[in-house]
Amino acid sequence: MINEAALLESKALRSGVLERTDVLDRVKALSLLPDGMHVTTAMVAAYFHVGVKAIESLVIDHREELEANGYRVLAGTELTSFKEVCGIQSRTRALALYPRRAVLNVAMLLRDSEVARQVRVYLLDMEYMARTQPVDNNAVHSPVEDLNEHIDRRITHILGKTVVPLFNTLIETSGEHSRELVALREDVENVERRLCWHHQRMRVLEAGTPADAVGTSIKAMTWQAFERHVADLLRRDGCTQVVVRQARSDRGIDITGHTADGRSVAVQCKNRDGRWSVPSADMQKFAGAARTLQPADVALFVATSQFSSEAQAIADLTGIITIARDELEAWSAGVRLKALSGGSRTSGRAGPTPSA
Structure with missing residues (x-):
C-alpha cells in the first residue's frame, strides 16, 4: 500500500x-x-x-x-x-x-x-480499498447486464462527484436553510450508498460464493488502514474535521470529528481476530477518555470482533455506542450509521439499517 x-x-x-x-x-x-x-x-x-x-x-x-x-x-x-x-x-x-x-x-x-x-x-484509503477488493475474473455478464451496471455506476459517479459537492457548497453559504440542505444531502448520499450496496450484493450472488467481500477486505487491513477506513466511513456519513491520530499518545481515542449537525465525535478502533472479544478493561479506558479526558457528544467503539458482556454493560452504562463485526460490515457496505444522524439514541448497539 x-x-x-x-x-x-x-x-x-x-x-x-x-x-x-x-x-x-x-x-x-x-x-x-x-x-x-x-x-x-x-x-x-x-x-x-x-x-x-x-x-x-x-x-x-x-x-x-x-x-x-x-x-x-x-x-x-x-x-x-x-x-x-x-x-x-x-x-x-x-x-x-x-x-x-x-x-x-x-x-x-x-x-x-x-x-x-x-x-x-x-x-490512500481509496487506493487501498481498490487494491483489496476481490476480483472475479471468471464472471460472465450479458450485454444487458453490462449496460445496466454501467448506467448504475454512472449515476453513482454523478451523485458522488457533482450533486453531493454542490450540496456541500450550498450548506456552507446557506445560513438559516442549512438544516434542510443537510437533510437533502443525506437523502442523496443514501441513494448513492444504496446503489453501492446493491452492486456488492449482486456481485456476491453472481459469484455463487457465501464469502462476504466487505468482511474479507476488512480482515486484510492493518490497524492503521482500519482506522483510516473508519475515518472514511465517518466522512461518508457527513462528518467533518475528521482526524486520525495514529499516535501512541492518543489517550484512548483514535479518531475525532464532528457530525453534520455539529456534535463532537470520539472513536476507538480495535482490529483483532474475529474470535477475540473486546474486554471490559478496553471499554473502561475508552469510557474514561471519551467521557472525562476529552468529553464527546457521540462516543463510538468500533471493533472487528464482538464485545464481552462486561464490556457491553459498561458501554450501556456510560453511553458508549458499540459497533461489532456485523454492524461494521454493514456500515462498510454502504449502510448509514444512525448514531451519526440527528436525534439518534446515545448508547447501546449501533444497529445500522439499510438506507432507503
Whole structure:
C-alpha cells in the first residue's frame, strides 16, 4: 500500500491519483470562481487553511508539475477577458488560476496543512480499498447486464462527484436553510450508498460464493488502514474535521470529528481476530477518555470482533455506542450509521439499517 510519505515524495505516484479530484469536496467544500472551473491562490490558501505565501512558495518549488496539471497565470488581454466573463472587479495585473486537478496536486505537496493531510489520507484509503477488493475474473455478464451496471455506476459517479459537492457548497453559504440542505444531502448520499450496496450484493450472488467481500477486505487491513477506513466511513456519513491520530499518545481515542449537525465525535478502533472479544478493561479506558479526558457528544467503539458482556454493560452504562463485526460490515457496505444522524439514541448497539 502507498504510504503518505511516498505520496509526498514521488511525482509518479501523485500522477497516478490526480483523476480523483472528487476527494476535495469529500473532505471539504471547494468554492470555485464564477466560471465553475478555477480558483485563485487566495482561494486555495483558504481551502487548506494556510497563508497565501505558503501556496506561492509551493508553486515556486513545483511550478512545472503544477502547470502540467492546469496551473497558469493570466495577464494582459487574456486576463481582461477572464475578468469580464467572471465579473471580477480587481485591478490586479496578473491572476494565478488553479483547476481542480492542480488543487489536488497542491494537496499532495503541502505538508503543513491538516486539510491537505486529510485529502491524502482519503486518497490512500481509496487506493487501498481498490487494491483489496476481490476480483472475479471468471464472471460472465450479458450485454444487458453490462449496460445496466454501467448506467448504475454512472449515476453513482454523478451523485458522488457533482450533486453531493454542490450540496456541500450550498450548506456552507446557506445560513438559516442549512438544516434542510443537510437533510437533502443525506437523502442523496443514501441513494448513492444504496446503489453501492446493491452492486456488492449482486456481485456476491453472481459469484455463487457465501464469502462476504466487505468482511474479507476488512480482515486484510492493518490497524492503521482500519482506522483510516473508519475515518472514511465517518466522512461518508457527513462528518467533518475528521482526524486520525495514529499516535501512541492518543489517550484512548483514535479518531475525532464532528457530525453534520455539529456534535463532537470520539472513536476507538480495535482490529483483532474475529474470535477475540473486546474486554471490559478496553471499554473502561475508552469510557474514561471519551467521557472525562476529552468529553464527546457521540462516543463510538468500533471493533472487528464482538464485545464481552462486561464490556457491553459498561458501554450501556456510560453511553458508549458499540459497533461489532456485523454492524461494521454493514456500515462498510454502504449502510448509514444512525448514531451519526440527528436525534439518534446515545448508547447501546449501533444497529445500522439499510438506507432507503
